[in-house]
Amino acid sequence: MQALTFAGKEIIEFSTVKDPEILKPTDVIVRITLAGVCGSDLHVYHGRETGLDPGTVMGHEFTGIIEEAGSEVKNFKKGSRVLSPFTTSCGECFYCRVGLTCRCIKGNLFGWVQHGHGLQGAQAMYIRVPMADSTLLPLSNDLNERKALLLGDVFSTGYFCADNAHITPEAVSVVVGCGPVGLMAVTAAKHLGAEKLFAVDVVPERLALAEQFGAIPLNASMMDVKEKILNETDGRGADKVMEAVGSDKTLRLAYDLLRPGGIISSVGVHTAPHYAFSPAEGYDKNITYKNGRCPAHYYAEKLLREGVPQRYPIEKIITHQFHLKDGARAYEVFDKKLDNCIKAVLLTE
Ligand SMILES: [Zn+2]
Ligand SMILES: [Zn+2]
Known part of the structure; x- marks a missing residue:
């Protein structure tokens, strides 16, 4: 079959690889219909993660149709439409x-x-x-494929971010970073009742979408965001700050915008060895800091059951689509934010 493979720093190849096969009776083979290019793929792309074998097929966001099911698979059969979280899970261990x-x-x-x-x-x-059976989720007919793709990662991650911030209507909340996950955090925070919600970025198109999704846009290249938030809160700072980028700079801004006793919820993929604020600073503000990888299966299942993605035009963040064979170009456009790209998807046909 054909696939996009990692061939070294900033080299993505469209290559022919071995067809996947059922190895255990609990496996399925899915024919991919839509795949996403994600911000976390860029860590690999830039060679910041060491040790990924060259030739590895890239990507962790997909929807598709079951092509073949192992003999012990109960929930799906050939022809079932599915969506997937970005990790597998057993459904039985303590963490599941x-x-x-x-x-x-x-x-x-x-x-x-x-x-x-x-x-x-x-x-x-x-x-x-x-x-x-415990990894995949059925893709029902009332959910379009693009929403389903987002549910497998960025919408679940954005929702996890807002959920961890314990959004309340009276709180002043801020989302730092309006990339795909930040924009999904805006949607989730609104869904969870946020009334005064600010969104920070420097890209006008991303801020315009944040505004469409219900946030008050703040362009950090044109104003002092900290001064603005302090003015909005009688000098206290925001009650909740959601950090959706994963850099020292944005985590530091999240700390600076927060009031004493507030919550920072961070879902950006951080790779730094130290926090952007010190333990002493954490103590001095009585902060609550929540972070980590989203349990996407848990959230995707919950949000499907509650009919949440059906209610919001979340697929508006998908600005670009490419055929799989043009994958190298997709990575370049997404990485460099060319042509105002927010999120790119890949079609297999
Ligand atoms: Zn992803
Ligand atoms: Zn498990």
Whole structure:
């Protein structure tokens, strides 16, 4: 089959790889219909994560149709439409039972193979999904494929971010960063009742979308955001700050915008060895800091059950689509934010 593979720093190749096969009776093979290019794929792309085997199929966001099901798979059969979280989960271990499916003891991230171990990714024609019954979710006819793709990662992650911030209507809340996850955090915070919600970025098109989704846009390249938030809160700072980028600079801004006793909820993928604020600063503000990888299976299942993605035009963040064969270009456009790209998807046909 054909797939996008990692060939070294900033080299993505459209190549022919071995077709995936059922290895265990709980596996399925999914024919991919839509795959996403995600901000976390860029960590690999830029070579910031060491040790990913060259030739690994990239990507962890997909929807598709079951092509073949192992003999012990109960919930899906050939022809079932499915969406997938970005990790696999067993549904039985301690972490799966408490809803922290991203830390399943048997779980793996798609598109991550090191020293021959791990799972191939979704930017391909087909993918093998282990533990299919407890990993995949059925894609019902009332949910369009683009919403389903977002539910598998960025919408669940944005919702997790807002959920961890304990949004209340009377709170002053801020989303730092209006990339795909930040824009989904805006939508989720509004859904959870945020009334005074600010969104910070420097890209006018992203801020315009944040405004459409219900936030008050603040362009950090044109104003002092901290001064603005202090003015809005009698000099206290925001009650809740959601950080959706993953850089020292944005985490520092989140700290600076927060009032004493407030909550920072961070879902940006941080790779720094130290926090952007010190333990002493944390103490001095009585902060609550919540962070980490989203348990996407838990949230995708919950949000589907509650009919949340159906209610919001979240697919507006998908600004670009490419054929799989033009994957290298998709990475370049997404990475460099060319042509105002917010999120790119790949079509296999
Ligand atoms: Zn992703
Ligand atoms: Zn588990």
